[in-house]
């Protein structure tokens with residue numbers, strides 16, 4: 001399955017997909033200094049910065065996706081909301097990874113370290129990560145896979161973030177893509 005990854009930051013989830021030898025054909029970022037772009041370069045994967053706002057930006061992304069015959073778009077730490085143009089064009093073909101047990105701790109403003117701050121503040125016993133389809137609502141699409149871990153008494157937002165990233169997210173994202181790959185081929 002031909003995959004494009006959209007990422008704004010470090011790109012450790014992108015790296016997990018690359019390391020799993022999945023077919024990443026293009027990487028797109030809205031941030032020129034995203035380390036995800038360096039990771040793409042290191043693996044000789046074509047990569048692009050699209051920082052235009054609104055429909056013009058969406059159209060530019062769609063053109064790249066079409067150029068590479070992309071079948072699955074993976075949002076991996078992509079901190080920009082996708083608009084109607086791309087959501088319609090790639091309906092059912094865009095997935096996102098979110099570092100919480102959705103539907104808890106999702107939605108507007110609940111991203112990155114903020115998710116884990118809230119989990120700790122609410123003294124949750126469990127947290128985790130979710131891979132879901134992307135639709136117009138933020139973090140509301142159908143769940144593909146979800147995995148949890150225990151929040152320990154001495155976890156801070158940043159230790160919890162690292163634990164979830166390293167122990168859950170990377171394998172969860174790879175497993176989700178493999179699951180979709182097998183379903184599409186049925």
Ligand code: GRF
Nearest residue numbers: 009010011012013077097099
């Ligand atoms: C991950 O925690 C992901 O769940 C969230 O953003 C973070 C991205 O990390 N959406 P990385 O850039 O893949 O290292």
